Amino acid sequence: MGDSIATRLAAKDRDVVGWTCSGRTSGAVRMTSDPQEAVAKAGLVLLALFDGPACRQVLEDIHGSLRADTIVLNTSTIAPAEASEMARQIGGSYVHAPLLGSPPAASAGTLQILAAACQDAFDRVRPVLETLGTVRRVDDAPTAASLKLIANNSLAGAVLALRDSLRQSDALGLPRGQALDILELGQLGELVARKRPFLVDEPGAVTAEFTIGALAKDLSLLAAASNTPLRSAANPADTPADPGSDTATVPTMQDAVLEPLRAYIRGHATGDPAHFRTAFLPTAHIEGVRDGAFVSWSLNEYCALFRGRPAPDEPTRSRRIDIIDVHGTVATATMSLSHGSDTFTDIFLLARVDDGWRIANKAYHRHS
Numbered sequence: 001m002g003d004s005i006a007t008r009l010a011a012k013d014r015d016v017v018g019w020t021c022s023g024r025t026s027g028a029v030r031m032t033s034d035p036q037e038a039v040a041k042a043g044l045v046l047l048a049l050f051d052g053p054a055c056r057q058v059l060e061d062i063h064g065s066l067r068a069d070t071i072v073l074n075t076s077t078i079a080p081a082e083a084s085e086m087a088r089q090i091g092g093s094y095v096h097a098p099l100l101g102s103p104p105a106a107s108a109g110t111l112q113i114l115a116a117a118c119q120d121a122f123d124r125v126r127p128v129l130e131t132l133g134t135v136r137r138v139d140d141a142p143t144a145a146s147l148k149l150i151a152n153n154s155l156a157g158a159v160l161a162l163r164d165s166l167r168q169s170d171a172l173g174l175p176r177g178q179a180l181d182i183l184e185l186g187q188l189g190e191l192v193a194r195k196r197p198f199l200v201d202e203p204g205a206v207t208a209e210f211t212i213g214a215l216a217k218d219l220s221l222l223a224a225a226s227n228t229p230l231r232s233a234a235n236p237a238d239t240p241a242d243p244g245s246d247t248a249t250v251p252t253m254q255d256a257v258l259e260p261l262r263a264y265i266r267g268h269a270t271g272d273p274a275h276f277r278t279a280f281l282p283t284a285h286i287e288g289v290r291d292g293a294f295v296s297w298s299l300n301e302y303c304a305l306f307r308g309r310p311a312p313d314e315p316t317r318s319r320r321i322d323i324i325d326v327h328g329t330v331a332t333a334t335m336s337l338s339h340g341s342d343t344f345t346d347i348f349l350l351a352r353v354d355d356g357w358r359i360a361n362k363a364y365h366r367h368s
Helices: 004-013 035-039 052-065 080-093 105-106 119-132 141-171 176-183 189-199 212-226 251-270 273-281 299-305
Strands: 043-047 070-076 094-096 113-115 131-135 230-233 280-290 293-298 319-325 330-339 342-353 356-367
Touching: 004 105, 004 119, 035 052, 043 052, 043 119, 043 189, 052 080, 052 273, 070 119, 080 094, 080 119, 080 141, 094 119, 094 141, 113 119, 113 141, 141 176, 141 189, 141 212, 176 189, 251 273, 251 319, 251 330, 251 342, 251 356, 273 280, 273 299, 280 299, 293 299
Parallel strands: 043 070, 070 094, 113 131, 280 356
Antiparallel strands: 230 319, 280 293, 319 330, 330 342, 342 356
């Protein structure tokens, strides 16, 4: 996003000096390896960073090089409390302006921008913002940050609805293209139209503009700010059978909650019961219907079912974490497992204990 913004501003005859912590750039603007050099002569410093800690670090690094009259324009998606603190520390020269839209929208100047600033700073920065899109002024920095998180939460809901619709479509044996044609006519139409190349067999057709990790980060910020449970798609794709990569695409913001689920997956993938002992509390029970009778195994009884080696058909098996709900110190999770001719739905209750999260109990349903 930062590269697209810089390129757009440079194309509109703005004098832009860029610095990036990632090292990735298109080469369309003049770059420097020193952030202090980038801001030393700037009347406006624009931040487009991943999260609040990155913003704080960069602001700390450049603080001594900012001119007294320099405007700091922060377009990053951060927590309301973080935005409020930055506004307090920087004062009247701080503008908080999170962006609604993708890098192509920044390149085209069609972003929707939520801007919070005092009148003088707003007047100075407005021409730059209007180069990037349509500006909507809001009351203050935490309000702007909150509205951005709400917008991204609605995106997450649409993504999950699309995912679930396609899962049901696949289960009904409908051709993917036909299902997308119909979904594009309904409430998910705009999303389907934008994401269609990702959803059909067109490898390499497009590059992701907004990652699941970034969306997960934003949902985590919203859950913390609003003190509401977090519900997310932990891993929309099937989990590979390789225990070394079984959760590589899971959003990093839930790593602590996901760690016992990762260990559980490794236990199934390897047949090594030691992974289950890592995943579960010692007092845990595993319950469900087996051979027509209800069973309730202790952890020791459950571990005794595994012989320390993978199942013969392990390369064909898959596991997918579907949903995680976090409620403070407890969480629930749902996982789908495809084991040969059988499919299992596992429901987990997790608890946060002194040394991290552990599975307190598991119930399962077997679909044959």
